[in-house]
Amino acid sequence: MIQSENFELPEPISDLNVLVMGAGLMGHSIAGVFAGAGASVTVHDVDPRALEAVPEKLGKQLVTVGADPAAANRVRLAATLEAVAPGIHLVIEAVAEVLDVKQELFARLGTLLPHAVLATNTSVFKIGEVARHTSHPERVLGTHWWNPPHLIPLVEVVHGDSTNPAVADSVARLLGSVGKVPVHVRKDTPGFIGNRLQHGLRRCRSSKPEYATRRRSTSWSATALGCDCRSWDRWKMPTMWGWT
Structure with missing residues (x-):
């Protein structure tokens, strides 16, 4: 206790x-x-x-x-x-x-x-x-x-x-x-870590054509795997959001 x-x-x-x-x-x-x-x-x-x-x-x-x-x-x-x-x-x-x-x-x-x-x-x-x-x-x-x-x-x-x-x-x-x-x-900032990383990656993909991928699902998978979210495949996020 x-x-x-x-x-x-x-x-x-x-x-x-x-x-x-x-x-x-x-x-x-x-x-x-x-x-x-x-x-x-x-x-x-x-x-x-x-x-x-x-x-x-x-x-x-x-x-x-x-x-x-x-x-x-x-x-x-x-x-x-x-x-x-x-x-x-x-x-x-x-x-x-x-x-x-x-x-x-x-x-x-x-x-x-x-x-x-x-x-x-x-x-x-x-x-x-x-x-x-x-x-x-x-x-x-x-x-x-x-x-x-x-x-x-x-x-x-x-x-x-x-x-x-x-x-x-x-x-x-x-x-x-x-x-x-x-x-x-340890810093009380809105968005914390994960949301800020996700938004940063989205901005990067949108503003830097050389970072773009042919399939948005590839970019999502890279984000998920990079964050070690090993269970996300159960939800098949790219399909769920229409990312094919």
Whole structure:
């Protein structure tokens, strides 16, 4: 157990209680990663239809990655934050990319869960901005997962200006224990590492004809393999986006 004045995280995944905020595309998939690894997981969403769909989606996801689909039945669903059981160690927020919504949510979470680590999946906003109104910004950080989270190994662990380095280190170790490849991003800059690399490569391809390839799928494959995203072939990204 890693402890400080403001947070505690159990390192054995079986002792971990995770709350995922948002049951959408990213949220339910992130929940499945932790549930499949043996953690206790709660999913919160204000949309009842999104919550109702979680068990079926998780069951299919767990089968896809070769995990026990029964783990989906152990995931708790919470329609309100007040319904969340006490003892949450880690919160991962995956709601809409609206700064006011995230700030209000983190302010509430800081009060309701005074010892939990609070992570945002944002890829747009600075971590310090998301944590602006929370009571303990030192236990707020970014965990930027890639879509789909249950297939892509990379997770960027983003330090805000006030993030306790011990919090980021412990979250990175937990991510490693569930099969992810965490990379530390120690400068709180919008876009972090991966998005900036992708946009840079796209600009390079567009502005430098000598770098262009005959097939856009070749350029995409080079990007994916260069980032060691070994699971992307399952999604056949070039075909998915019409890149033939």
